[in-house]
Amino acid sequence: MKKNYPLYETTVFRDFRVMTEQAAELHGDDTAFSFKKNPTDAEVVKVSFNQARNDIRDFGTECISMGLRDKKCAIIGGGSVGWIYAYFALMSIGAVTVPIDKELPAGDMASIISRADCTAVFYGAEIGGKLDYIKSNTSASVFVCVNGEQNTDNGSADLTAADLIARGGEKYAAGDNSYYDYEIDPDRLATIVFTSGTTGKGKGVMLSQTNIVSDMTQGMYNFAITKKTMNLLPPHHTFGSTVNFVGHFAQGCEIYISSGLRYMLKEMQEQQPTHLILVPLFVETIYRRIWSTAEKTGSADKLKKGIKISNALRRVGIDMRRKLFADVLKTFGGKLEMIICGGAALNQDIIDFFDAIGITILNGYGITECSPLISCNRNKLQRKGSVGIPIVGEQVKIKDPDENGEGEICVKGPNVMLGYYENPEATAEVFDEEGFFRTGDYGRIEDIDGDKWIYITGRLKNLIIFSNGKNVYPEEIETELSRIRGVLEVVVYAGESRKDPQKEVIVAEIYPDYEQLEADGVDDVQAYFNEHVREANNRMAPYKKVGMVKVRKTEFTKNTSKKITRFSIDKSID
Secondary structure, eight states: OOTTOOOOOOOOOSSHHHHHHHHHHHHTTSEEEEEOSSTTOSOOEEEEHHHHHHHHHHHHHHHHHTTOTTOEEEEESSSOHHHHHHHHHHHHTTOEEEEEOTTSOHHHHHHHHHHTTOSEEEEOGGGTTHHHHHHHHSOOOEEEESSSOOBOTTSOBOEEHHHHHHHHHHHHHTTOOHHHHSOOOTTSEEEEEEOOOSSSOOOEEEEEHHHHHHHHHHHTTTOOOOSEEEEOSOTTSHIIIIIIIIIHHHTTOEEEEOSOGGGHHHHHHHHOOSEEEEOHHHHHHHHHHHHHHHHHTTOHHHHHHHHHHHHHHHHTTOOOHHHHTHHHHGGGTSOOOEEEEOSSOOOHHHHHHHHHHTOEEEEEEEOGGGSSEEEEOBTTBOOTTOOOEEOTTOEEEEESOOTTSOEEEEEESTTSOSEETTOHHHHHHTBOTTSOEEEEEEEEEEEETTEEEEEEEEEGGGOEEOTTSOEEOHHHHHHHHTTSTTEEEEEEEEEEESSOTTOOEEEEEEEEOHHHHHHTTOSOHHHHHHHHHHHHHTTSOGGGOOOEEEEOSSOOOBOTTSOBOGGGSOOEEO
16 A cells, blocks of 8 residues: 555454444444435434344344245345345345346346246335236245335235334244344355346356455445445445445445435435445536536536636645535535445546545446455545556456556456356356456556556457457547537447448447537537547547447437446447
């Protein structure tokens, strides 16, 4: 580590049950979770660490009574205390959790449940009619609604999280100590996370409690979180379940569970979180909202001038950001200090902008197979363009580096998965001869002051290889083009012409911000982007120049993690 920049304090625990017990002991009546029963409610429900511990214990006790120990259990739904209780309790009793995205079609949900051979389904009421399809098309026999009550097609109601807590509580009070008597093996299979994939069908990533727990205990040495966050991420994704739930609960941070993206800004103003865990799409949305509002109110020039003045003052040791940009910061409740961002690339210009107005963005790197955190920038130790330094106890190397030191990023450590579910061939393919996991990401490592800084170039699967031997990573070009005003989304690829299949050309397909361009008086969108892409070409190596610009009318198809599904794009050009 850099001299005089120590590791932060963290909490150490071996499994989920120890985590919930330890959090209750350390944080007691402090608020663990807060939420609104309905988005329009003024009242906020608060759950203490003590209450959460008791509820999880009682929930788990009843799950044991229902025969769910060692069984695979699907959890479907958005973020809720009931989802968290199901996840924490099932892990604590030795069940295997299978988190599933609530946005998937019913057929896909049923397929995963059947593929994983799930005995039970814990679901949120929001999945609605999909439940009847799941009941008719899977062999699952236990159904529990975690956030209310769901009536089925025959008019009967399933058990609820409240039912399990009440029944388990009675058993515990009567002397049933099965929840605590069970010895957890932290190294055995604990959860199967089916990746959504951006290049094809997802795989079932098998993680142990050691994988998840080590990722958070060792990851939290690298950065310090504040006392209150707001959960906006889907819980089925490891970024949401591991970082937002496990990491924050263990550290004693209050987690306000958002009512949904449409309420995000309103709830930020009400709840005043001090830091957020977000994916780039959310950060980019906030960034565009700030500038759009500034332009509509005629304050854009004032904002730009303020940033220049602030940056000049900071260079001589004077930090006036919280005062100079108080009006902008009120948009987020006025107390937001930091955003931890991961899941995809984030433009450095956006990171610099937030830093300029007083919000630190810690850009990180993770992948489901690594539970997910691999590296992150630190609160007061960051490098532009880097996704940070590896978490403590993890080895990272570059496989087969080229003359620039770039190659495939490989990871080894206790956070790396057990393998892919019922797919030994795919598992063998992603581990090298030294036992390192091959991420499929291409990049380099720079050793600076004893720290290994990771820089990501792109995905190996997205690599464009031309017949002249030149390799192009589309993400590099996409980052450059995303700086063009009016670009909402852009994907770069090698086009295959129907008329001349031998023709090689780099295509930039752009989904514009039509509202912004109209406000700017742009009449010919195609001509506008042709001109600005030509200007961008002048800043790039000749073999990386874009040869064709395609303008889309609709946004790109995305998977449930909000990443563009590249394999679904029609790459033909005429």
